[in-house]
Amino acid sequence: MMQAILFLAAALIFVPLAVRLGLGSVLGYLVAGVAIGPVGLGLVNDPQALLHVSELGVVLMLFVIGLELEPKRLWEMRGAVFGGGTLQMLACAAALFPVGLLVGWTWQASLIGALALALSSTAIVVALMQERNLMAAPVGRSGFSMLLYQDIAAIPLLALAAVLGTAAPAAETAGHAHQGPLWQVAAVAAVVVLGRYVAYPVMRFVARMQVRELFTGFALLLVLGVAALMEHVGLSMGLGAFLAGVLLASSEYRHALETDILPFKGLLLGLFFIAVGMSMDLGLLASSPVQVVLGLVAVVGLKLVALWGLAPWVGLRGRDKALLAVLLSQVGEFAFVVLSAAKVSGALPEAQANLLTLIAALSMVSTPLLLMVFDRWCRQSTQEREADAIEDEHPPVIVAGFGRYGQTVCRLLLAAGVKPTVIDHDADTVDSARRFGFKVYFGDATQPDLLHAAGIHHAKAMVVAVDDSAQCNRLVEVLQHEFAHVQIVARARDALHAMELAELNVPHVEREVFESSLRSGRSTLEALGMDRAQAKQMADNFRRYSLDFLRKAQAERHNEEDLIVRVRQAREQFEREMQADQERQARHDGKAGWHSPSSASSS
Structure with missing residues (x-):
């Protein structure tokens, strides 16, 4: 013992x-x-x-x-x-x-x-x-x-x-002679x-x-x-x-x-x-x-x-x-x-x-x-590598960060006929992107001189899609201080980062996995037999409540204990309100004949 x-x-x-x-x-x-x-x-x-x-x-x-x-x-x-x-x-x-x-x-x-x-x-x-x-x-x-x-x-x-x-002890060999x-x-x-x-x-x-x-x-x-x-x-x-x-x-x-x-x-x-x-x-x-x-x-x-x-x-x-x-x-x-x-x-x-x-x-x-x-060594070699010379083509959009998030944004822009200028501070990412035919420039987007060279004065919007939350916030501050005319579209890693960007008054903030998670939730509800319209309504309600929570929890962000209390209260209130919404929707659908008989019985 x-x-x-x-x-x-x-x-x-x-x-x-x-x-x-x-x-x-x-x-x-x-x-x-x-x-x-x-x-x-x-x-x-x-x-x-x-x-x-x-x-x-x-x-x-x-x-x-x-x-x-x-x-x-x-x-x-x-x-x-x-x-x-x-x-x-x-x-x-x-x-x-x-x-x-x-x-x-x-x-x-x-x-x-x-x-x-x-x-x-x-x-x-x-x-x-x-x-x-x-x-x-x-x-x-x-x-x-x-x-x-x-x-x-x-x-x-x-x-x-x-x-x-x-080594083959005799006792062991004798004990397993049949082996x-x-x-x-x-x-x-x-x-x-x-x-x-x-x-x-x-x-x-x-x-x-x-x-x-x-x-x-x-x-x-x-x-x-x-x-x-x-x-x-x-x-x-x-x-x-x-x-x-x-x-x-x-x-x-x-x-x-x-x-x-x-x-x-x-x-x-x-x-x-x-x-x-x-x-x-x-x-x-x-x-x-x-x-x-x-x-x-x-x-x-x-x-x-x-x-x-x-x-x-x-x-x-x-x-x-x-x-x-x-x-x-x-x-x-x-x-x-x-x-x-x-x-x-x-x-x-x-x-x-x-x-x-x-x-x-x-x-x-x-x-x-x-x-x-x-x-x-990576940081030192990155600092030693000089930023690329950027061709000022008067881009309407500049994208900082060419990871999975930034790549998706760029491909959508290119499909719409918008040619963005892309900057990334990771040398391996830049070299790899170039091998696949993407035009990506190496450099630190938080440096005003590099943004000048990239044509920031002609850009209407900048997408901040860098991985690091601290670097994202620094870039937002540089843009707001030096280039106030540019619309900022920022990627937030999580809810806390979204609150930080809200404090910086960034008008367009998207949490990187929020919408895809909502879509997966909708698909799961539909797989369980819920009507597509009802599953969409549930997801829309969840989005509305989640955004409302972020606004209300902003004041408690710097106090962990208060934030924990706020999260627990919001979760309980959210579950009650979502359940009430679901019941109201069911009553409304029953009166209006929204569902087919089979779908109504399954829900």
Whole structure:
């Protein structure tokens, strides 16, 4: 009980701190393990026993990965996943493999070490890409495809660690004398058959009982049972869990299984990382600091070079090459699993495995720091690049920002015969737009001199479509102060930004996803059977109430507590008024015969 309290307390202290510092939750768990382990406060002195139990977190993680890899979806992504992913693994492993040989390691240790260090952290990279809205960008799609491949490649890596190993305790061999290729193939076939013809019917039976705890218990029994079977015949428990997940990926219960398993996976996986942190030999920093530092520099540096050289092969150019290299330069959390398995099997001597585990953990710290350097370099290179010379063609409209929002505006203007002058401060966006035939100028639209050169005196309107809210506000202030004759049409990122622009007296403000969200809501209501006219009326009422709320909440914008109260009151009032409107509309339609009999009955 006391150990459970220690684990939870350490996680609650160090994980939020690491996340707040932008270092990721995995690093927080590792630091928590170091703090309470033998090297730290010494509150827990048997990390190996904990590591054995917490491996169930890895098993559940592989099951969830399998659930997400429906064969059809995997086939559609096969080019990016297997093409780019294979190139990434080969490039990074090829760069790292000679290092082990140069320092005198065996080829087996060098190979499994290089392949383990070639993995990148899915948890860290995906979180960073989501923070920067990169998931839909080319660099985000390429990076995610490579991470997906690594999740798959981790399975054979565990088997390879066992094959390359030399340790085979007699007791274990005797206990599994029946193991062999035939038994292993038979076990895999049994899992496939039982998963298809037994697990599905049993799952339906359990689901009909509508006892959620029983369904969760069956899900855990299924995963752990398959994992135990694989282990019994000499295969990886993780391989069994992954196989079970793939078999159930197309099941109608996939989402329910994932929902039930995720809490256990998160807790046990966090416990696994704590155990890894407890097992880290930080004494190496004191006894062999040069070896650790040089190893860290070599691993991160070689991965950076390999990924930067690989990027053009997956269609990335310009700064996206460097960004992909930085994002994937760290060693992934699954490397801890592979290195641990290699140490147990004897493929890696204990000293070498401990060194690589420490380097892998330290590399996770390097990624946020490298991103800070990358951002500074980007800002510096942008400042050093001179603004383009703009041809003053007396444009009626100037558009600042050529992202998704600005592109849509420009295409509509061009379709109407209006030729705008487009300015963007991101060099990669400008270069990419030019390759696709768009005439976009590089420069900072907040600079009055650039606006003069762009012909602002002849323009009737300016569309402010830049991503950054602060830069948008600065540009609005420049326009109002220097060029008051220009009509401003501004993009707001959210409701708070819309309030800021309202304070600046911008006459035309559009929230970037508001109208599209309303249309999706209308479509959903129609899909549920509501009449099109009634769904439109509901959306119009929602728009009116939302705009009215923004006007009324303007005064409380700077006081968070008052704003929260205002939001809650407005939501309750809005729901009452919308319900009343719907009832009035229904009475009116009933009298006027607005609906057809079928639609009236359905509503």
